[in-house]
Amino acid sequence: MSRYSKGAITLHWLMAVLIIGNLAGGFLHDFVPTEGGQRSLVMSLHKSFGLSIIVLSLVRLGWRLANPPPPLPNYFTTGERFLSKTVHGAFYAAMLALPLSGWVMADRNTRPLGWFGVPVPKFGVEKAIADTAHDLHEILGWALLALLALHVMGIIKHKWLDRDNLLPRMGLGRAR
Numbered sequence: 001m002s003r004y005s006k007g008a009i010t011l012h013w014l015m016a017v018l019i020i021g022n023l024a025g026g027f028l029h030d031f032v033p034t035e036g037g038q039r040s041l042v043m044s045l046h047k048s049f050g051l052s053i054i055v056l057s058l059v060r061l062g063w064r065l066a067n068p069p070p071p072l073p074n075y076f077t078t079g080e081r082f083l084s085k086t087v088h089g090a091f092y093a094a095m096l097a098l099p100l101s102g103w104v105m106a107d108r109n110t111r112p113l114g115w116f117g118v119p120v121p122k123f124g125v126e127k128a129i130a131d132t133a134h135d136l137h138e139i140l141g142w143a144l145l146a147l148l149a150l151h152v153m154g155i156i157k158h159k160w161l162d163r164d165n166l167l168p169r170m171g172l173g174r175a176r
Helices: 006-031 035-066 078-108 127-162
Strands: 113-115 118-120
Touching: 006 035, 006 078, 006 127, 035 078, 035 113, 078 127
Parallel strands: none
Antiparallel strands: 113 118
């Protein structure tokens, strides 16, 4: 069975950790106490990791173009092929659009934007556009969570229902 390249596997798992962590930070930040700067720290990290995800998404997209993924197995149905390509395409779109919308929404206030303490320029858009970006950011967060759920359901299907040995392609376990 053909596997993804080591670079693709590394980028996949690094981004998985960053995206899941950033989704958690984004959805749960209202529950973090504001006293002592805890919420500010969470949001600062959320923004820094979001900006990192933009860069890593571009790197990952470039890697994928230069190193095509292994072909899907021949036994995949037309529906499985369509769903796989659609979900992966939507992931790439969301991995860029979600953090970009967050970057644009930073213009909603006067607080500086930074990447782990390094100043990052804002877009300079009007507040109405930044507010729209905020709404889009929330919608995209839920959409990415739904894509993640679909991805996990696919993993469960292939691992425990089909038992088709696909997971080693992405570095999980050994091929049988």
